Amino acid sequence: MTFKKQHIVFILIAALVLGFAGAYFGVKLAQPDKQVKEEKAEVPLIKGDEEVEQPENMDKVVQAFGLIKKHYLMDVDDQQLVEGAIKGMLGSLDDPYSTYMDAETMKNFNETIESSFEGIGAEVSMVDGKVTIIAPIKDSPAEEAGLRPNDQILTVDEESVEGLELAEAVEKIRGEKGSEVVIKVQRAGVSDPFNVTIERDDIPVETVHSNVKKIDGKKTGVLEITTFSENTATEFKEQLTKLEEDGIEGLVIDVRGNPGGLFNAVEDILKLFIPKDMPYVQIEDQDGGKSPYYSELDTKKDYPISVVIDEGSASASEILAVAMKEAGYDVVGTKSFGKGTVQQAVPMGDGSTIKLTFYKWLSPKGTWIHEKGIKPTIKVKQPDYFYSNPVQLENPLTYNHTGEKVKNIQIMLDGLGYDPGRIDGYFNKQTVEAVKEFQQDNDVKVTGEIDKKTAGLIEAQIVDHIREGDDDQQMEKALNELYK
Structure with missing residues (x-):
C-alpha cells in the first residue's frame, strides 16, 4: 500500500488492530484502547532510565501558550491548549499509528473491552483522511449489512464526518442496541456513494x-x-x-x-x-x-x-x-x-495516554x-458477486438500460443461480427473464424490471449467500490443496 494510514481501534459500541490496524465501532466500530493493548510487545517500554534533555527552543512553546491566553479573541481552556500541543507533536511525526487519547477516550475504550459491546461491529481506520472500514466483525450487524474492507464512511445520519478525528467520527456511530444508524458509504469501483441502514446490536467478543x-x-x-x-x-x-x-x-x-x-x-x-x-x-x-x-x-x-x-x-x-x-x-x-509497526501505550498520569510507535x-x-x-x-479471489455493490434506485431499471447498477444486479443474479446472459451492464432480454424468474421464486410481482423491492431482495440474498460460505473459493482451495 502506498497511501498513508491512520488507525485507532474503536468498537462502535452502544453509544460506538502489535495493536489493530484500525478501530472498532460498536461500529461496536472500534476500540481505541483495545488497539493499544494489542500492540504491546514483551520488550522494554523505555530504553534505560535517562531523562530526555529539554530542547533549547522549548520556551517557544511556553511563549505561544502565553500569547494565546493573553491575546486570543475567545476564552481558551488551558487543557485544550496542552492537549492540542501534544496532538500537534504526534501529528508532526507523520505516523498514523502514534496517537493521543484523552481521558474520556480512554474511559470509553476501557468500557468497550468487557465481555460484549453494543454497536454495529466493524473495525475502522483513518486512510488518507477518510474514515475507512478495515473489516466487519464476524456475525455483526455491519457484516450482515454487507459492509466490507476499504469502504469509506462519508456521512453518519446525514452528517458529514469529513475533517473529524477518528474518535469523533466513532462518537457519531455509537448508539444503543436496537437503534438505527444510516451510514453513507463510498466503495472503490463504484461511482456513486450509497446509504446503509444498520440496527445496532450486542457484539460478542468470541474471537x-x-x-x-x-x-x-x-x-x-x-x-x-x-x-x-x-x-x-x-x-x-x-x-x-x-x-x-x-x-x-x-x-x-x-x-x-x-x-x-x-x-x-x-x-x-x-x-x-x-x-x-x-x-x-x-x-x-x-x-x-x-x-x-x-x-x-x-x-x-x-x-x-x-x-x-x-x-x-x-x-x-x-x-x-x-x-x-x-x-x-x-x-x-x-x-x-x-x-508492520508495534505501538505501546504510555499513561500520562491524568487518565490520558500516548500510543507511540516504538518498534518494527x-x-x-x-x-x-x-x-x-x-x-x-x-x-485465490472470491467469486465476482463477493465484490458486488448495493444498488440504490430512484427509478426502476428496465430492458435496454445500461450502466454500473445493471452490471451489479447481473453479477448478483448470476451468483444466486439466475442466468442474466451477460454481466457487462447491458439490460438485455435474458436479463429480463432472469429477473422474472427471481421475482416469481420470491413471490414478487413479475415484471422483469428492477425496482427498489426487487433490488433489495437480491442484495439481501447475496449477503446471506456470502455469509453462509457456500461458494467460499478461498476456503475451498485451502482445504483441497492441504493434502497435495
Missing part, C-alpha cells in the same frame, strides 16, 4: 470459531480467528486441543478480515506451530537492533496446515501468516493489509511487510 470438514475422506479442522484479544490464545489452544483429540488430519487457520490485536496473543499461538530452530518474529528498535523471538517447540505438527488471508488481514494476523509462510506452510487468498516487527527471515502486505503462496 475463535472452529468446525470440522471432510476433505477426500480426511477429517480437517478449521479455526477462524476474528481478532487477537486477551483470551484469544487460550480459546485457540482449547479448540485446537479438541480438534486434535477428535482426530483431525489437517488444519486451516482463517484470519480473513482479522484486523489484528494483542502481540502476546499471536505470540502464544505461533509457539504452537513454529519450531525453535527459527524465530517466529523479530522486533527491530529505533537503532536498527533486531531481537528474534523463539518458541520451545521441537518439531512441527504431524499434519498439514494452511492459512487463509485477505485484504482485511492486518497486524497480528500478518505476523501469524508470514511466520507460517516462511516456515513452509501455504498461505491462501489475496494480499494482506500491510501493518519483521518476519522470521527479516522482511518488513509494512505498507506492502503479504502475498499468498496460492492466490
Whole structure:
C-alpha cells in the first residue's frame, strides 16, 4: 500500500488492530484502547532510565501558550491548549499509528473491552483522511449489512464526518442496541456513494470459531480467528486441543478480515506451530537492533496446515501468516493489509495516554511487510458477486438500460443461480427473464424490471449467500490443496 494510514481501534459500541490496524465501532466500530493493548510487545517500554534533555527552543512553546491566553479573541481552556500541543507533536511525526487519547477516550475504550459491546461491529481506520472500514466483525450487524474492507464512511445520519478525528467520527456511530444508524458509504469501483441502514446490536467478543470438514475422506479442522484479544490464545489452544483429540488430519487457520490485536496473543499461538530452530518474529528498535523471538517447540505438527488471508488481514494476523509462510506452510487468498509497526501505550498520569510507535516487527527471515502486505503462496479471489455493490434506485431499471447498477444486479443474479446472459451492464432480454424468474421464486410481482423491492431482495440474498460460505473459493482451495 502506498497511501498513508491512520488507525485507532474503536468498537462502535452502544453509544460506538502489535495493536489493530484500525478501530472498532460498536461500529461496536472500534476500540481505541483495545488497539493499544494489542500492540504491546514483551520488550522494554523505555530504553534505560535517562531523562530526555529539554530542547533549547522549548520556551517557544511556553511563549505561544502565553500569547494565546493573553491575546486570543475567545476564552481558551488551558487543557485544550496542552492537549492540542501534544496532538500537534504526534501529528508532526507523520505516523498514523502514534496517537493521543484523552481521558474520556480512554474511559470509553476501557468500557468497550468487557465481555460484549453494543454497536454495529466493524473495525475502522483513518486512510488518507477518510474514515475507512478495515473489516466487519464476524456475525455483526455491519457484516450482515454487507459492509466490507476499504469502504469509506462519508456521512453518519446525514452528517458529514469529513475533517473529524477518528474518535469523533466513532462518537457519531455509537448508539444503543436496537437503534438505527444510516451510514453513507463510498466503495472503490463504484461511482456513486450509497446509504446503509444498520440496527445496532450486542457484539460478542468470541474471537475463535472452529468446525470440522471432510476433505477426500480426511477429517480437517478449521479455526477462524476474528481478532487477537486477551483470551484469544487460550480459546485457540482449547479448540485446537479438541480438534486434535477428535482426530483431525489437517488444519486451516482463517484470519480473513482479522484486523489484528494483542502481540502476546499471536505470540502464544505461533509457539504452537513454529519450531525453535527459527524465530517466529523479530522486533527491530529505533537503532536498527533486531531481537528474534523463539518458541520451545521441537518439531512441527504431524499434519498439514494452511492459512487463509485477505485484504482485511492486518497486524497480528500478518505476523501469524508470514511466520507460517516462511516456515513452509501455504498461505491462501489475496494480499494482506500491510501493518508492520508495534505501538505501546504510555499513561500520562491524568487518565490520558500516548500510543507511540516504538518498534518494527519483521518476519522470521527479516522482511518488513509494512505498507506492502503479504502475498499468498496460492492466490485465490472470491467469486465476482463477493465484490458486488448495493444498488440504490430512484427509478426502476428496465430492458435496454445500461450502466454500473445493471452490471451489479447481473453479477448478483448470476451468483444466486439466475442466468442474466451477460454481466457487462447491458439490460438485455435474458436479463429480463432472469429477473422474472427471481421475482416469481420470491413471490414478487413479475415484471422483469428492477425496482427498489426487487433490488433489495437480491442484495439481501447475496449477503446471506456470502455469509453462509457456500461458494467460499478461498476456503475451498485451502482445504483441497492441504493434502497435495
